[in-house]
Amino acid sequence: MVWSLVVWIITALLILGVLTQRWWEPRLADKRFDLRAFPWRWYFAGFPAVAIRMRWRWKQVCLINDLSISRQPRRTVVGDMVVKGDALRQVMPRIGLPHVTPTGLVVRIRLNQGQTPAPFLAAAEALEHAWEVHRVRVTSPRRREVLVTVTARDPLAEEPMSEVAHRPKVLLARVGRIEDGGAWVLDFKKVPHWLVVGATRSGKSTLLAALVRELAPQPVALVGIDCKGGMELGLFGRRLSALASTRKEAGALLVALVDEISKRMAQCRSAQVRSVWELPDAERPVPVVVLVDELAELYLTDGSRESRDEAARCSTHLLRLAQIGAALGLHLVVSGQRVGSDLGPGVTALRAQLGGRIAHRVNDPTTAEMALGDLSPEAVDVAQLITEEEQGVAVTTIGGRWMRARSVLTTTEEARQTAAESAHLAPELPVLVEAINKEGGNA
Ligand SMILES: Nc1ncnc2c1ncn2[C@@H]1O[C@H](COP(=O)(O)OP(=O)(O)O)[C@@H](O)[C@H]1O
Numbered sequence: 001m002v003w004s005l006v007v008w009i010i011t012a013l014l015i016l017g018v019l020t021q022r023w024w025e026p027r028l029a030d031k032r033f034d035l036r037a038f039p040w041r042w043y044f045a046g047f048p049a050v051a052i053r054m055r056w057r058w059k060q061v062c063l064i065n066d067l068s069i070s071r072q073p074r075r076t077v078v079g080d081m082v083v084k085g086d087a088l089r090q091v092m093p094r095i096g097l098p099h100v101t102p103t104g105l106v107v108r109i110r111l112n113q114g115q116t117p118a119p120f121l122a123a124a125e126a127l128e129h130a131w132e133v134h135r136v137r138v139t140s141p142r143r144r145e146v147l148v149t150v151t152a153r154d155p156l157a158e159e160p161m162s163e164v165a166h167r168p169k170v171l172l173a174r175v176g177r178i179e180d181g182g183a184w185v186l187d188f189k190k191v192p193h194w195l196v197v198g199a200t201r202s203g204k205s206t207l208l209a210a211l212v213r214e215l216a217p218q219p220v221a222l223v224g225i226d227c228k229g230g231m232e233l234g235l236f237g238r239r240l241s242a243l244a245s246t247r248k249e250a251g252a253l254l255v256a257l258v259d260e261i262s263k264r265m266a267q268c269r270s271a272q273v274r275s276v277w278e279l280p281d282a283e284r285p286v287p288v289v290v291l292v293d294e295l296a297e298l299y300l301t302d303g304s305r306e307s308r309d310e311a312a313r314c315s316t317h318l319l320r321l322a323q324i325g326a327a328l329g330l331h332l333v334v335s336g337q338r339v340g341s342d343l344g345p346g347v348t349a350l351r352a353q354l355g356g357r358i359a360h361r362v363n364d365p366t367t368a369e370m371a372l373g374d375l376s377p378e379a380v381d382v383a384q385l386i387t388e389e390e391q392g393v394a395v396t397t398i399g400g401r402w403m404r405a406r407s408v409l410t411t412t413e414e415a416r417q418t419a420a421e422s423a424h425l426a427p428e429l430p431v432l433v434e435a436i437n438k439e440g441g442n443a
């Protein structure tokens with residue numbers, strides 16, 4: 001009993017091996033073959049399921065789509081009458097054994113005498129539904145035969161397997177929950193820059209804290225700009241590689257960051273790569289996440305020349321970082337109560353660069369519109385329904401759809417503890433600290 005089972009399993013594996021031979025043979029010969037990129041799930045679960053479905057539903061599919069023929073004439077004489085109709089016995093075209101490919105399968109169909117490929121071409125969509133696959137393509141390379149190429153899932157819908165496997169687990173932060181119960185994840189590799197809006201006490205700083213807590217254990221430099229005296233981000237001070245708590249300091253910090261990014265740009269250019277992620281591990285500079293709490297603080301002026309210059313300097317450099325930072329490992333998270341052009345020139349351009357959007361409760365419809373309007377008008381309405389009691393609740397866009405989400409609350413004690421535990425992981429960026437100290441000294 002046991003032995004016969006073993007023999008069956010071995011036979012099945014051998015058959016599978018032969019069926020998949022066309023795929024694995026050239027790859028095994030290739031030294032760069034990566035096991036992690038192998039579509040295991042498709043080969044061992046998806047393919048058998050689709051193959052069984054094809055067999056199981058073949059007769060029905062043929063009958064419904066007129067792919068079968070009847071050997072009997074459509075008219076017959078019963079007594080004195082000629083009766084017209086479909087014969088009960090239909091002959092299906094013969095479907096061959098499916099051959100598995102990395103993305104789907106290929107199967108040949110032998111046409112019956114007198115059939116043409118036309119009804120099969122027309123039935124492609126019906127086959128997609130019957131077999132529950134992404135795409136069915138029908139061709140007729142030879143007479144009396146049609147070749148059906150099945151793509152199981154949309155290959156464009158997901159990243160290539162090898163890229164997913166190689167993606168380091170950095171710059172991913174679980175900041176809370178989304179309304180369908182799943183985790184609310186900010187993925188900076190996919191969406192490099194984020195805009196967070198919301199009225200006072202709507203949950204902006206709490207979201208930034210959740211973000212810092214998640215990124216703290218990762219090999220990421222965190223840089224804070226908190227011009228309300230650094231009260232929010234200051235809690236994480238020991239984990240931050242630099243913290244600017246006045247606008248003067250912020251200006252100096254942003255200038256230093258643009259310098260740093262320009263160096264990275266030169267490095268990428270000389271290595272002939274398009275982003276820091278393509279550099280060898282040893283040479284890759286550490287990713288930097290710049291968190292700006294209360295954007296308006298950077299733009300407000302008291303009318304004096306000096307403060308106007310300062311604001312302009314911040315605006316220009318922040319925009320520059322947003323424009324070129326993503327490929328060079330610099331990411332922005334900008335929070336503010338308002339993000340309209342009334343703050344100053346450059347805000348609209350900055351907003352356009354911040355692709356990720358999160359809107360908490362807002363005071364005015366325009367802010368919700370500015371944050372979410374260009375992505376989804378529906379989301380704007382939902383954002384305006386957030387009540388004062390729902391602190392931390394926000395509307396965000398995930399994968400092209402909008403979603404309600406809520407950040408996790410980080411208490412002051414937890415923030416301090418996170419900073420203490422991960423202080424040793426803070427990458428040192430002395431140029432930034434020096435720039436801030438110099439301004440601090442001047443002030
Ligand atoms: N996700 C959340 N869950 C529970 N309470 C929250 C949440 N977010 C914010 N709060 C509450 O709201 C208060 C104000 O949030 P905060 O993040 O400081 O708002 P903002 O920075 O937008 O002014 C917090 O002190 C906290 O009590």
Ligand SMILES: [Mg+2]
Nearest residue numbers: 204205232293
């Ligand atoms: Mg705040």
